[in-house]
Amino acid sequence: MATTTTPPPGGTTAPGAAPRSGWRALLPGWSPRLGIGLGLVLAIGLFGLIGPLLLGDPDAIDNMGRTPPSADHWLGTTQTGQDVLSQLAHATRGSLQIGLAVGIGATVLSALFGVIGAYAGGAVDESFSLFSNVMLVIPGLPLVIVIAGFVPREQRGWWTLAVVLVITGWAAAARVLRAQTLSLRNRDYVLAAKVAGERRRRIVTVEILPNLLPLIASQFVYAVIAAILAEAGLSFLGLGAPNTHTLGSMLYFAQNGFALQYEAWWWFVPPGLVIALFGCGLSLINFSLDEIINPRLRLPKAAGSGTGAVAGRSTDEAGTGGGPAPREPGAVLTVRSLDVVYRTAEPVHAVRDVSLTLRRGEILGLAGESGCGKTTLAYAVARLHRPPAEVTAGSVVLHDRSGTDIDVLALEKEDLRAFRWDKLSMVLQGAMNSLNPVISIHEQLDDVLTTHRPGMSAADRRARCAEVLTLVGVDPARLTAFPHELSGGMRQRVMIAMAMLLDPQVMIMDEPTTALDVVVQRGILREIIRLRDELGFAVVLITHDLPLLLEVSDHIAVMRDGEIVEYAPAARMYRAPAHPYTRQLLDSFPSLTSARGAFVRGGDTDVPGAAR
Numbered sequence: 001m002a003t004t005t006t007p008p009p010g011g012t013t014a015p016g017a018a019p020r021s022g023w024r025a026l027l028p029g030w031s032p033r034l035g036i037g038l039g040l041v042l043a044i045g046l047f048g049l050i051g052p053l054l055l056g057d058p059d060a061i062d063n064m065g066r067t068p069p070s071a072d073h074w075l076g077t078t079q080t081g082q083d084v085l086s087q088l089a090h091a092t093r094g095s096l097q098i099g100l101a102v103g104i105g106a107t108v109l110s111a112l113f114g115v116i117g118a119y120a121g122g123a124v125d126e127s128f129s130l131f132s133n134v135m136l137v138i139p140g141l142p143l144v145i146v147i148a149g150f151v152p153r154e155q156r157g158w159w160t161l162a163v164v165l166v167i168t169g170w171a172a173a174a175r176v177l178r179a180q181t182l183s184l185r186n187r188d189y190v191l192a193a194k195v196a197g198e199r200r201r202r203i204v205t206v207e208i209l210p211n212l213l214p215l216i217a218s219q220f221v222y223a224v225i226a227a228i229l230a231e232a233g234l235s236f237l238g239l240g241a242p243n244t245h246t247l248g249s250m251l252y253f254a255q256n257g258f259a260l261q262y263e264a265w266w267w268f269v270p271p272g273l274v275i276a277l278f279g280c281g282l283s284l285i286n287f288s289l290d291e292i293i294n295p296r297l298r299l300p301k302a303a304g305s306g307t308g309a310v311a312g313r314s315t316d317e318a319g320t321g322g323g324p325a326p327r328e329p330g331a332v333l334t335v336r337s338l339d340v341v342y343r344t345a346e347p348v349h350a351v352r353d354v355s356l357t358l359r360r361g362e363i364l365g366l367a368g369e370s371g372c373g374k375t376t377l378a379y380a381v382a383r384l385h386r387p388p389a390e391v392t393a394g395s396v397v398l399h400d401r402s403g404t405d406i407d408v409l410a411l412e413k414e415d416l417r418a419f420r421w422d423k424l425s426m427v428l429q430g431a432m433n434s435l436n437p438v439i440s441i442h443e444q445l446d447d448v449l450t451t452h453r454p455g456m457s458a459a460d461r462r463a464r465c466a467e468v469l470t471l472v473g474v475d476p477a478r479l480t481a482f483p484h485e486l487s488g489g490m491r492q493r494v495m496i497a498m499a500m501l502l503d504p505q506v507m508i509m510d511e512p513t514t515a516l517d518v519v520v521q522r523g524i525l526r527e528i529i530r531l532r533d534e535l536g537f538a539v540v541l542i543t544h545d546l547p548l549l550l551e552v553s554d555h556i557a558v559m560r561d562g563e564i565v566e567y568a569p570a571a572r573m574y575r576a577p578a579h580p581y582t583r584q585l586l587d588s589f590p591s592l593t594s595a596r597g598a599f600v601r602g603g604d605t606d607v608p609g610a611a612r
């Protein structure tokens with residue numbers, strides 16, 4: 001067997017992943033990216049802050065002109081003999097002042113016009129939106145030149161430039177924030193907050209703004225860098241602030257002094273380098289800000305690179321000779337000793353030592369209460385799991401019709417892409433929402449065929465799409481429909497049709513009929529059984545509904561806390577459930593023949609092992 005990494009005792013503690021608590025859990029994990037970003041920004045910030053105090057007057061003229069770096073002048077001198085290092089320190093301070101002021105100003109304005117307008121809606125949104133559109137269509141650079149030129153040269157300070165750049169620099173970001181806010185305000189959790197009676201201000205600050213923070217942070221970074229560069233451009237055109245040293249004015253004077261022609265690199269390279277490094281540092285910090293906002297990105301290091309294969313398993317081991325289980329007669333899918341762990345701050349061992357055999361044409365029911373690991377198991381079998389989920393041990397083998405065994409956990413990118421849907425397809429939980437709302441049913445089905453059957457003609461593809469729709473009981477005339485034009489049950493059937501499109505050998509269906517009424521539910525399940533009889537694929541059917549599984553499945557596996565606690569033919573499980581938890585599950589469903597289920601009637605939760 002190809003097991004390698006043995007999970008830690010108890011299976012819940014990832015090595016090196018000490019859980020952080022309280023506010024510290026909000027901080028991004030320390031990474032080289034964050035370290036380099038902070039290092040660059042702090043170093044440049046300190047240089048701009050302290051450098052001018054230590055390095056003296058930037059305008060003091062020495063008698064040497066355009067001398068290369070030396071012990072007296074570490075970065076050489078300008079054409080008129082001024083110390084470049086001292087100029088650089090003052091210029092860094094000036095540019096940072098402008099960059100930060102513009103960054104803050106433009107971000108505040110864009111958030112005000114973008115977020116508040118979109119959330120308030122109506123006339124406020126209309127007027128804010130009109131104003132930002134007008135600002136957007138005014139050509140930025142000419143406006144900057146006009147406004148900067150309008151202020152008399154002697155009155156132009158760094159703040160004049162900052163104001164000009166804020167006025168011309170916020171509108172594009174406001175448009176993006178408005179679009180994002182319009183999308184967020186209709187999300188279920190925002191509507192739920194409204195229904196719960198939360199105040200507007202709280203909804204904006206607690207429900208909406210945190211989701212916008214990564215965007216706002218990157219816009220801030222962009223605004224700072226754009227301001228530093230725009231100021232450099234203005235100074236270059238002679239429209240800068242005459243009495244303020246900035247990196248732009250340094251470049252301007254270097255250009256005027258023919259630094260490039262005289263190969264005086266020490267004059268123009270340092271200011272250019274400071275601009276580039278500062279932008280780079282801010283961008284690196286920005287990546288880590290995403291981690292603060294988005295808990296999904298806060299992964300312990302070990303979980304970051306997951307490829308979906310068994311962690312730590314070598315390619316040799318992963319090959320069919322390396323250990324995957326031998327084929328049982330008639331088996332199409334064999335899962336052996338599968339372990340899946342979510343490498344979160346408090347690791348969750350969601351699937352523990354699971355072994356299953358799915359036979360050709362069989363319906364295998366997977367039952368268990370919410371959170372027992374059914375979906376995690378299904379995703380791991382289809383190699384759809386993503387970090388922080390990690391398969392830490394076990395094997396999954398598909399015994400292909402051709403006679404070859406496919407070690408699913410060892411498949412590499414292209415093979416995996418070809419394997420999914422062709423050999424093993426999946427109907428995801430909440431499948432009725434998996435259809436793209438702006439693409440017709442035909443195009444969505446056709447997409448699968450064009451990807452996996454590139455040689456198929458358009459007419460054959462259309463015929464196949466119509467055929468599968470008919471199979472699942474949807475009129476092929478609905479091929480031209482868009483998802484919103486279909487009922488929930490029809491959408492669910494379309495997803496099942498899509499899963500059948502390539503005639504796979506295994507279909508995993510994760511709660512394929514949840515959210516549908518029992519009549520439609522029964523109809524779809526009857527369809528699945530009929531199709532299974534007709535086409536011979538095997539099905540892993542996942543649901544909480546054990547009585548339903550007893551009706552439709554050949555074998556049933558009952559899961560609890562990540563483990564299979566009972567695995568038996570459905571008929572036997574119906575007659576004589578062996579595990580107390582299976583009995584408890586069965587008893588908790590009301591019966592139509594007795595007054596109420598025993599579990600409800602007796603309120604008996606005292607099943608051995610029931611305590612968590």
Ligand SMILES: Nc1ncnc2c1ncn2[C@@H]1O[C@H](COP(=O)(O)OP(=O)(O)OP(=O)(O)O)[C@@H](O)[C@H]1O
Nearest residue numbers: 342344348350369370371372373374375376377388
């Ligand atoms: N991204 C995640 N990070 C950490 N833990 C997770 C993550 N996703 C799921 N889990 C945990 O893994 C366990 C199994 O979850 P899973 O979704 O597989 O259960 P399930 O049986 O499919 O539940 P349901 O029937 O409600 O869909 C749960 O304890 C859950 O909290």
